[in-house]
Structure formats: C-alpha cells, structure tokens
Amino acid sequence: MSPLFPALAERSTTPALQFGDRTLSHAELATVAGALAARIAGAPRVAVWATPTLGTAVGVVAALLAGVPVVPVNPKTGERELTHIVTDSSPALVLAERGAELPPVLATLTRLDTDVADIAPDTVPLPAEPSPQAPALIVYTSGTTGPPKGVVLPRRAVTATLDALADAWQWTEADVLVHGLPLFHVHGLILGILGPLRRGGSVRHLGRFSTDGVARELSSGATMLFGVPTMYHRIAEALADDPALAKALTGARLLVSGSAALPVRDHERIAAATGRRVIERYGMTETLMNTSVRADGEPRAGTVGVPLAGVELRLVDETGVPITAYDSETVGEIQLRGPNLFTEYLNRPDATEAAFDDGWFRTGDMAVRDPDGYVRIVGRKATDLIKSGGYKIGAGEIENVLLEHPGVREAAVTGEPDEDLGERIVAWIVPAQADAPPSAEELAAHVGAQLASHKRPRTVRYLDALPRNDMGKIMKRALHG
Secondary structure, three states: OOOOOHHHHOOOOOEEEEEOOEEEEHHHHHHHHHHHHHHHOOOOOEEEEOOOOHHHHHHHHHHHHHOOOEEEEOOOOOHHHHHHHHHHHOOOEEEEOOOOOOOHHHHOOEEEEOOOOOOOOOOOOOOOOOOOOOEEEEEEOOOOOOOOOEEEEEHHHHHHHHHHHHHHHOOOOOOEEEEOOOOOOHHHHHHHHHHHHHHOOEEEEOOOOOHHHHHHHHOOOOOEEEEOHHHHHHHHHHHHHOHHHHHHHHOOOEEEEOOOOOOHHHHHHHHHHHOOOOEEEEEEOOOEEEEEOOOOOOOOOOOOOEEOOOOEEEEEOOOOOEEOOOOOOOOEEEEEEOOOOOOEEOOOHHHHHHOEEOOEEEEEEEEEEOOOOOEEEEEEOOOOEEEEOOEEEEHHHHHHHHHOOOOEEEEEEEEEEEOOOEEEEEEEEEEOOOOOOOOHHHHHHHHHHHOOHHHOOOEEEEOOOOOEOOOOOEOHHHHOO
C-alpha cells in the first residue's frame, strides 16, 4: 500500500517544513515524527493543541504515521465548547509544542511534547501504512446550529483530495507553499501542511499572516500562496503602496483563496496590480475539496471552478429533484458523492443519516452553474437563500455588487420576514468612511443597475464591523442576534 507521505518514506533531504528559523527536511521529519509515532502507537485517538508552530505539524504527522486518529484543537476554543470536544472524542493523549500552556480540560490528559531538538540520524523504518478507510482526523465543525460535530475523515479522503488538487493545480514536489493560516482546520492543516508533504515539496508557515511575510517568502523561492478572503483583502489594500509585494505576487505560480468567497473587487485590484489572478476552490469539513478553478483553466472571478477529479456534483431543487440547467441562473442545493467524503459524525448516527440523500451528501450550499460547468456559490441554504416576491435570490451576488461601490468597505446580505414580499433583502454595511456612509437609496440604485430590480436591498443597516469567525467568515446569525 503506497504511503501517505512518500518523501518521508524515501528520506528525502529536501526541505519539508519551515516555521520561522526552524526547518525540517523530509528525512528529519521522518526521524522525529517516526520516533513520536512509536510512542503513541495503539492509542485510540490523540488531541493536538494546534498552535501555528512546527510542533503542531510534527504531532499531526506522527499520529498519521502511527495510524492514530488526530483531533486538532483550536487554541481559541472557549471552555464549554472545548469540554464538549474532549468529552465527545475521548483522546488518550494530548500532543503540544514544548512550553505551550494548556487549559484545565486538556491538562488532565497525558501530555507529550513535540520536541524537535537534537535530531539524530535514524534509519528505523516508518510504520506500515494503515488501511485507506482508517480514520485519519476528527475535525470539529464550527457548531453554528448546536454543539460542534466531530467529522471523521478517513485516509482515503485526505489522499483523494490532495491528489485531485495536484491534478487541478499542477502541484509538484518543486512547489514551495507559503501561508499563515491556523492549523486546526481543513484549509490550513490538510491543504496547507499535509498537501506539500504528500507532494514531496515544502511549506513555509508565517506563524501569523502579514503582507511583509508574504512578500518576503514569495520573493525568496516560494511558488504558491494559500489564503482566505480577509488576507487577500489586506493584500489588495496594501498593493498600491508596496511595490515589493506587487512584484512578489507577480512572480508566484499560483494564488489560491478559499473558505469563503473572495469579493470581485479584490480579485480585480490584485489582477490590476500584479497581472496575476487569484483562483478559488470550494470545500467543506465533511467533504474536503470539491471544486476548483484549474491552473490551466480560466480564473474567472466569482466562481469556484469545476468539480475535481473523482467528485460527483449535482444541484437539486427544494423537492430533491436534480437540476439539469447550466444557465447561470437556476439556484439549487449542492449535493456530492466521491472518495473525498467523510465517513460519519462521531457518536452521531442520527446526524450522519440525515446528512445524506440516497448516498449524496447534502451540503446546504446553494449554487448555480455556468454553461461551461463552472460553479458559482450563492450562499448557504439556511442563511443566504432569500425568497422575496416569488424569487429565489442568493445573497452572495448582491454582496459582490455592494462591495463594488466605493463607499462600501464590508457588506453582508440577509433576509428578514416581510408581510408583502415573504422576505425582504437587508444589507449590512460597513462604510468606507464612517462619517459619510452611502445612503440606502444610493445603494439600492447601485444594485438595481447591476442586477435585477427585485434584488435591491429594501433595508440598509450600518455597522462598524461585521462579526467574523477565525477564518474570516461572516457570522450572519450574529447580525440578527
């Protein structure tokens, strides 16, 4: 059975992980992670205190080598939620960077430090590769509709996603990835750390995102950048006054954004300053990656590209009937099948059963398809599909148009009950200038000039900032709280 990380098995001497001034080659990572794997072998599960450090990466790799399911823990998780995660997943051990302070609920577990000092040469064979169906990670959802659910991701889902992305992005061992994402979720950990390791390439983690860090690494050999829209927005804002950043981005092979939609305005500002287009992809904790704009495809702003190799994607209407239209207009819920899917919600057979429709995973994401198959996400079924005046309207396209207005810094769109329309469209606006916000009438006219008139916001509310989670996603439920 082929290994999850071939370059570790081959003891490649090329760089694998870089965090600040700490670097490990694939051979050194095999040594230190292999030694730790021997110590935790046989454990039912291990928690990893997922700080953005080299120790976190080593701990995750060690557990995967040992065939022990990993529960990445967000260090910013509150006490109640953390208690639920630990109780639900029952890890036998917790792995943490040496010196990291753990909260009381984790301090009761046996702790192993992921120490990478004084690495001695080692030729001890790595453990045998577990079954593709064996659990690799248990990643907890954000818990927006109840306690977080533990998503059990098998090894075949990890390999299927990373290999499909290698095909879509022409990702090879020659690539050097830079990112500053957290390491407790799919984007930062599976794509950002495990992806380069599977390819035999390397990753340079910034520890904390900064435009200076991005410019430095892309100017010194890095070829790819992963980020979320908040990061690319900061890049777009900085480009006009930072020629070194613009030059560095121009030299990158691939700029990838994910976890939420990147506003068209930021797409265009980055392209105008660098000549490079950011590409977007679409994934979920339960499915890993589903679609992407391909490296050899058209980097069309506002879309998440086409289904990845091995992924089956369909849109269904409210009754569950598949939608066959590729007309850029007909909205349906995305449902998925493929080897990239999770196996279950831990300890939640009821939730697992409810998540599937005759073998198809119900994503809750609403989308349209362009005539050439490109997928455009218009929002979440629960919060972003607005039924107004007999129309089904996706919040995402209205948000993109609002963000094109020079007086708008941030925008979110929701629906509220309306006796006449069923739901009315509400725009939540962070103005570019707090003392001179654009009027509701001006914003409605701006949207009406770009989209159909029934998509104009009927109510506008002004805020100092939009509520966001750690990944920069807008928490729309908090807007109505």
